Amino acid sequence: MSELPEGLQEFLAEAGWGGAAVDPIPGDASFRRYFRVRRPDRSRAMLMHAPPPHEDPEPFLKVADWLNRHGMRAPEIFAADPAKGWVLLEDFGDDRMRDWLDAHPDREVPAYEGAIDTLVELHGRPAGPFADYDMPTYQREAGLFTEWYCPARGLDVDVAGYGEAWDAALAPMMPRQRNGVTVLRDYHAENIMLLGDPARRAPQGLIDFQDALVGHPAYDLVSLLQDARRDVSEELEAAMLARYCDRVEVDGDFAADYARLGAQRNAKIVGIFSRLHKRDGKPRYLDFIPRVWTAMERDLAHPALEPVAQWFAANVPDELRRSGGGKVA
The missing domain is CATH 3.90.1200.10 (Aminoglycoside phosphotransferase (APH), C-terminal lobe)
Incomplete structure (x- = not known):
């Protein structure tokens, strides 16, 4: 497993997901990184790390909110710390x-x-x-x-x-x-x-x-x-x-x-x-x-x-x- 970013476990604990298993997901063409997070009760979420200065999660949060409020299907946001680049969101599963x-x-x-x-x-x-x-x-x-x-x-x-x-x-x-x-x-x-x-x-x-x-x-x-x-x-x-x-x-x-x-x-x-x-x-x-x-x-x-x-x-x-x-x- 690749090294986890600093502050990941602290953010998950504050979001109520402390102790969850964290598995990195292969990245895309950006500086963003993604992780699948699983609790012992089998609930799961996606964790996005979009760290400043290369990334800014605020636009993602803004667009997700607008899409969901207008009947589209963006991931639900569970917790976020935009200043540090963390967003915990709904896991849409594996069927890309x-x-x-x-x-x-x-x-x-x-x-x-x-x-x-x-x-x-x-x-x-x-x-x-x-x-x-x-x-x-x-x-x-x-x-x-x-x-x-x-x-x-x-x-x-x-x-x-x-x-x-x-x-x-x-x-x-x-x-x-x-x-x-x-x-x-x-x-x-x-x-x-x-x-x-x-x-x-x-x-x-x-x-x-x-x-x-x-x-x-x-x-x-x-x-x-x-x-x-x-x-x-x-x-x-x-x-x-x-x-x-x-x-x-x-x-x-x-x-x-x-x-x-x-x-x-x-x-x-x-x-x-x-x-x-x-x-x-x-x-x-x-x-x-x-x-x-x-x-x-x-x-x-x-x-x-x-x-x-x-x-x-x-x-x-x-x-x-x-x-x-x-x-x-």
Whole structure:
């Protein structure tokens, strides 16, 4: 077992969980750590350690409270000490959508239907009290591509032109997200917990939502259906997108905005995965780049992305694009 963080046992004792067994859970791409906590009476909880200055649990607590108060299924918070980074929360069990589908690939369609229906429910609520997903945020995220991926590949690119291309591509979309929805921003199969009977479309548990903003409803659809960590066929993507559009009133620009946000998000992810390798020493994320790149190329083919597609044509070599981004050194 890896060493437990200082202050863990004291926090559990104050929360009424003193003497509980503590088992570390493999972490994600952040500085957060997770532990499963079990009492002798067999009750259990999850313990999150999100220590300052790298992490701040306050946004997680704020979004969890809002989601639960508006009929969604975020973990119940049992105890928290945000100043020290501790949060004790409800344990949603072991049926993470990604892992469950690895074991039950024949149940892919109903699992994704449940995920789509969860977004329909979320988007039917008034937007939460969160910051807007504004143009500077989109630009900052898209800029991770030129900041991290391009140097890692030794590419000397037109950074200013890249920003101008994104301005041109995203500007037509911005008025359509003024009356926005809550955007969880990392909604995909690794952050969805299947509750109740996983074989049915039971209510789905939400995790990893601390970066929520108010933005365009297509964003979390892209996150789910162009998953960086799991193959989602184009046929399933189209079917689930149609399911959403059948249940929510969308305008004639929705498909274009979906492509815009797909390209923006995928460019961001390529940059993030490159950063995780170069800065944080986590090379395993490089294996996901070809999948992300393939989805990004499909998005760039939409006419709404013409300015960005032209930038890619002028700045990223064809052989690199055809190889799914190539290998980052």
